[in-house]
Amino acid sequence: MGNCIGRRNRGRFVVFLIMMVILGVRNLLWGIENIASAMEASDYFYQTCSVIFVLLTMGLTVLVCFCLLLAQIMLISKAQTTAEFIRRYWDGVVNPYDEGCLHNWIGFWSKDRSYRNVSFEDIKYLSEESGNVKIHDI
Numbered sequence: 426m427g428n429c430i431g432r433r434n435r436g437r438f439v440v441f442l443i444m445m446v447i448l449g450v451r452n453l454l455w456g457i458e459n460i461a462s463a464m465e466a467s468d469y470f471y472q473t474c475s476v477i478f479v480l481l482t483m484g485l486t487v488l489v490c491f492c493l494l495l496a497q498i499m500l501i502s503k504a505q506t507t508a509e510f511i512r513r514y515w516d517g518v519v520n521p522y523d524e525g526c527l528h529n530w531i532g533f534w535s536k537d538r539s540y541r542n543v544s545f546e547d548i549k550y551l552s553e554e555s556g557n558v559k560i561h562d563i
Contacts, residue, residue: 439501
């Protein structure tokens with residue numbers, strides 16, 4: 426595909442997911458309200474079927490976006506990328522980018538991303554200092 430959520434657009438992606446969840450919940454509430462009003466209408470069956478279809482698709486969309494949002498929250502809190510998480514890149518090794526949950530979030534929302542410029546020697550030093558012998562090639 427060639428597309429990914431990277432350092433430059435990850436903040437926009439998180440805001441997009443938050444907006445999708447908020448709008449999805451609003452639309453679900455709107456659909457529930459429409460089902461109540463459709464029960465009073467004469468063409469109850471057709472209106473109810475269409476509203477139920479919209480509710481199901483919107484519910485599925487909200488669920489997927491909410492799960493993606495939770496995954497991004499977890500990754501930002503741990504200072505990991507999706508690829509690092511899937512490959513378990515930092516298992517058994519000190520993650521030099523992880524500065525704690527609060528500092529990770531401050532760094533995520535700030536414009537200065539220079540804190541992510543860590544050299545291989547820094548990773549090697551941190552790994553040896555913590556007693557881990559597993560060192561990744563970068």
